[in-house]
Amino acid sequence: EADIYQTPRYLVIGTGKKITLECSQTMGHDKMYWYQQDPGMELHLIHYSYGVNSTEKGDLSSESTVSRIRTEHFPLTLESARPSHTSQYLCASSEGGTSGTTDTQYFGPGTRLTVL
Amino acid sequence: KNQVEQSPQSLIILEGKNCTLQCNYTVSPFSNLRWYKQDTGRGPVSLTIMTFSENTKSNGRYTATLDADTKQSSLHITASQLSDSASYICVVSDRGSTLGRLYFGRGTQLTVWP
Numbered sequence: 435e436a437d438i439y440q441t442p443r444y445l446v447i448g449t450g451k452k453i454t455l456e457c458s459q460t461m462g463h464d465k466m467y468w469y470q471q472d473p474g475m476e477l478h479l480i481h482y483s484y485g486v487n488s489t490e491k492g493d494l495s496s497e498s499t500v501s502r503i504r505t506e507h508f509p510l511t512l513e514s515a516r517p518s519h520t521s522q523y524l525c526a527s528s529e530g531g532t533s534g535t536t537d538t539q540y541f542g543p544g545t546r547l548t549v550l
Numbered sequence: 551k552n553q554v555e556q557s558p559q560s561l562i563i564l565e566g567k568n569c570t571l572q573c574n575y576t577v578s579p580f581s582n583l584r585w586y587k588q589d590t591g592r593g594p595v596s597l598t599i600m601t602f603s604e605n606t607k608s609n610g611r612y613t614a615t616l617d618a619d620t621k622q623s624s625l626h627i628t629a630s631q632l633s634d635s636a637s638y639i640c641v642v643s644d645r646g647s648t649l650g651r652l653y654f655g656r657g658t659q660l661t662v663w664p
Contacts, residue, residue: 438593474559474656474657474659475656476554476639476654476655476656476657477594477639477654478654479652524593524594525593526593537643538584538596538599539596539652540596541593541594541595542593543591543592543593544591544592544593546591
């Protein structure tokens with residue numbers, strides 16, 4: 435099992451609250467990712483990072499922001515949560531090699547966010 | 551448009567039976583294809599990965615095939631177990647960027663009944 439952790443696993447909050455979803459990995463991976471997944475739908479990339487101080491927006495527009503101050507830590511923040519942000523958020527990491535095999539992504543267990 | 555389509559959307563089988571899940575893709579240029587297993591409430595876990603030159607890869611009771619000419623892949627599960635109940639996701643990577651862009655299918659929801 436991959437050494438990538440997400441907290442909290444479940445979060446129910448009210449509209450307008452600021453939240454931070456935590457993601458940590460102990461594999462020393464350079465690349466990290468945040469995905470959003472709704473039930474029965476495909477994963478959508480919302481943020482990624484090549485390494486420390488590197489962050490990029492993914493394919494799906496998101497009002498969230500991320501930071502990468504340490505290699506092992508890649509938190510995602512929503513400044514003002516809305517019901518439309520209700521979803522499952524998955525964090526992943528990979529070694530960062532150019533080979534397709536070494537770039538296998540390892541996923542955390544996810545955070546199920548519900549905004550009332 | 552780069553897409554990954556999976557079928558069936560859902561499948562119910564009895565414990566001990568075999569099943570085959572399908573994946574068709576239009577991703578180009580192609581780098582590799584992965585099958586992931588995602589248990590309910592968990593993150594996906596990689597089962598197999600195949601590059602352009604590989605046409606079959608096994609992982610225990612899971613056997614994946616790839617036909618790069620027709621852009622089709624299948625995942626065959628032998629002697630199913632209750633623990634096989636999960637969503638199986640086909641993921642295709644392109645060679646078009648440094649990131650190795652991933653294209654995800656919506657998954658096949660497999661339920662194994664006793």
